[in-house]
Amino acid sequence: MRLSPAATQRAAVGLMWALAGATIAVLLGIIAFILLRGLPHVSWGFLTEAPRSMGREGGIFPMLVGTAYITGLAVLIAAPVGLATAVYLTEYTREGRLTAVIRFGADCLAGIPSIIFGLFGFVFFTITLGMGFSILSGALTLALMVLPTIIRTSEEAIRAVPRAYREASFGLGSTRWQMVTRVVLRSALPGITTGIVLAVGRSISETAAVMLTAGSALGMPEGIFDSTRTLSLHFYILATEGISMPRAYATASVLIVLILAINLFAYWLMRRFIAKGR
């Protein structure tokens, strides 16, 4: 039996609406599930106190600090390296064997499971380089992990800058470096920011890799050589060791709200960049 084109059209639109709706329903369902169980246990004290008796009592302040340290440091390391790689790939070299190898390498790196990064970080940073379980080991490991994301999103953003802008800049007497910094990066900034925000999100939520490299110390970290426990790891330990499910949900709620806030901030930032360019 053949359907008329109009019927096919209606069926296709209906199906796509249903599938898109299902996706959003799943997302909202998960967020609601966590927040309904977690938010009632989140209080000012929970956010600002240190945990007591393994996290059964008290708060998560050291984990917030540790998460900020690790994520911040990881992105601080990965962003310049990733951006420089993307600029090199797009502006400073012609397509060839080398760019293919770098790109293939980045793609492979993106496909490696995080626990393998954790294992590598544990063996290399923690033991071989003697950094121990520390914020630095964790951040370096996460930096390696998010590097491909930053490279590929920056590359896409840079490629999207019209070729005519580059010619206009050269025509007005710019060197390549001036063209890259003043025209290309300025125009690609929203896209690059997106990549960095994705990297922040991935770093914040990563569990396996930090467990093996940053340890799980409950105390307040005092420097980058201290061990720490990130929010996601804290949640994992609270849940799997049966310490306190309500506190696990509360921690997860904080994590979700945090990621949501970062995404909203990035969105706002992007809108501002774009508004300024117009």
Added chain:
Amino acid sequence: MATDPKLSVEDLCVSFGPAAALKHISLQVFPRERLAIIGPAGSGKTTFLRSLNRLNDLEPAFSKTGRVLLDGQDIYAPDTDVPDLRRRVGMVYAVPVPLPWSVYDNIAYGPRLAGTRDRERLDQLVEESLKNAFLWDEVKDRLKDSALNLSGGQQQRMCLARVLALHPEVLLLDEPCSGLDPISTAKIEDALAILRERYSIILVTNNTKQAARASDRTAFFLMGELIEIGPTQQLFTNPAHHRTAGYITGRFG
């Protein structure tokens, strides 16, 4: 003419890979002269312009033989300061390319690249360039607005002003009016009539009437070859070559 040429092209051949784009071009442009280049699409006019400020260098397969001399210096010599060359030989493209910033920042971009930081000096350059491009009155109250909000004709005049802010010695115009309405075209031609007193101008155009109005000499390009060059008046009334005659009377191309 008795004066030394500003720009001297000697037996220039350009190719992109196996495809030859320009074949044995030799011509000279004198100080304060307006040279028009006419010819059908694909005859190498744009490639020729882009060879004069080395924009073709950006194409991967570009290669050339022959020489291009600016004030007697080979611009393809290894010790050439290419950004400086592009400041001396400014170019306006067929399609205006405003950078996605304010009008002010667009005009000040070139001088800033060259190291001009002084605010007053930049203000002065912006005003002077916009006036010379016949755009000042239309945009003086919205210098901080995005250049993307200007009309097509205004954008093209802004691109002209952007080049003028560099105080170039030679001005290359690649069909600057191809997408413009008659009024914008007239304004650009007015600007050129005044600018000729300061610069050598090379104007590529598909509009033979514009070539007749706005140039002293005209060159006719066909399939990458220079067929004929001579005083505009003479070339249009009494061309030496039958193909030139065919093109300007509209029999082909």
